Amino acid sequence: MDDVDTGPELLGPEELGFDPQVLRDRYRAERDRRLRPDGATQYIAPTGDFGYYVDDPYVTTGRDRAPLTDDVDVLVVGAGFGGLLAGARLRLAGVDSIRVVEKAGDVGGTWYWNRYPGVRCDIESYIYLPLLEEVGSVPEEKYARGDDIRKHAQAIAETFGLYRDACFQTEVTGMDWDEPAQRWRVTTDQGDAMTARYVIFSAGPFSRPKLPGIPGIDDFRGHTFHTSRWDYAYTGGDQTGGMHRLADKRVAVIGTGATAIQCVPALAQDAAHLYVFQRTPSAVDERGNRPTDPDWLRSLEPGWHRARRDNFLAVVDGQTTADDSVVDRWADPTRHLRDLLRELGDPSLSEQQRFRARELADFRKMNQIRDRVDAVVEDPDTAEALKPWYRYDCKRPTFSDEYLPAFNRPNVSLVDTGGRGVERITEHSLVSGGTEYEVDCIIFATGFEVGRTHPAFAGPRVHGRDGRPIAEHFRGGARTLHGFTSHGFPNLFCMGPSQNGVAVNFAHVLDDQAAHIAEVIAAAEKHGSGCVEPTAEAEQAWVDRIRREAPEMTVLAECTPGYLNNEGRPPARRETYAGNALDFAELLRRWRAGDGLSDVLAD
Structure with a gap:
């Protein structure tokens, strides 16, 4: 699929x-027709009449409360799962003085904001x-609903004070x-x-909604909202x-990613007519949700949670010898x-041959996804438009047993934009392919800005030692030790996907x-320094390693465009x-057990 010489076909x-080459050519053609000169700048922030981020x-x-001028040991910015986990792990480590600061009205992060119909974890x-x-709890279903996830976030906050x-x-x-x-x-x-003695910044990758910069978006006179601010009123x-x-409304959904996969079936049931505007179809696999088995629940032994989580990541990462405890479509x-x-x-394959093997396995999986579309969607043209033509990892895979059948309903229309997106919006309509679709309401299922989890790129103004802005420190690229700390910014920890390990x-x-x-x-408190800051040498060594070994x-680059x-x-x-x-x-465990802490703790 890429331009690297990966040798002859294995089969x-x-x-x-x-034919693998036919699929490679199709994937590349589908990517090319979706490339846009404006790239990521095609999206706009929700401001003005679209102030979803603020409200x-x-x-x-x-x-209303009096401003605070007190001191705490640790201040955690953000109360999504990252901030809650930071607070909980600190409590377990014996830290008493912890303050969580959150712009929302309660804990939960993404799960506080996402309350659209059908929302579940994938x-x-x-x-x-x-x-x-x-x-001390186990979810009632294999794939929990959004409100149950939010309640679990609240339970974490309650449990750990x-x-x-x-x-x-x-x-x-x-x-x-x-x-x-x-x-x-x-x-x-x-x-x-x-x-605060220490600050932990955990803004989260899905905290800022984004809107498509469609010409005329400000001209629409009907109702609009973003899925992260669902308007049940x-x-x-x-x-x-x-x-x-x-019941008497014509509704348009813009976007066919993970959010739309979940809310479209509910809208299909309730709207007079639903138009789903698609730029790129998602890979929609079976979900197979079911209630928690009480016999399985009784069989659990201490340590089951970490073992099950580790097993899932091992299997999804492609460790073909690992047993599969979770048994769902992620492992396909x-x-x-x-x-x-x-x-x-012959297990002794070269690196190029293993690339070919992974690619062929991917083709088989995506053929399975496309065959499912044909088996479920009755109209051949709609089915063809719903088929994803890219590799499995190009877009976040989705899982639903209701999304594809929704297009068999007479009140649901898929508007495939040929990869170009909606052309323009008028006072009462959306225009695609020169055709106007008059609607009463537009729902933006267009996701969130990503890659802005570090305060160097977004968020509050941060000045470290000698008043140096952290954005200046990051000029030319991220500069951290393990993705968490930076030289010149003592006792500041940043969580998120930056120069560290990532996973689905x-x-x-x-x-x-x-x-x-x-x-x-x-360790810093026990050491008595009360100060955590990587040396310039340790930071540089990690930056060099990341840039030398980064995938x-x-x-x-060959994937269809997306976040x-x-x-x-x-x-x-x-x-x-x-x-x-x-x-x-x-790696972090070995670093802590060895002499790594000497690189961050002052004498």
């Missing part, structure tokens, strides 16, 4: 039942939800290091002027459906690879990050740890 079309429709009380809830054993000093409806606006006091001075939009109903106020690419290696009968189960990654940060802070983006490859224009290399997330967690 021919007759043996495979398909919080779920808050029922005001945020990772098995037994491994996605963190701290299940510590909280994180509500006690929390500040909600509050956004951090600035952080300045006070060298004589050895404290961070933190200001907020509520007039607070707090101080307009639709009626709740997350389970029942949107009775749409690895199953196909294992079967293919068995067919080849990001909640697992965040838990490993939180545990590491808590142990480093505990090439060749395959992603994973910066709309078809990925950097030459991705500045993340070259191994998998389990390897990265082990």
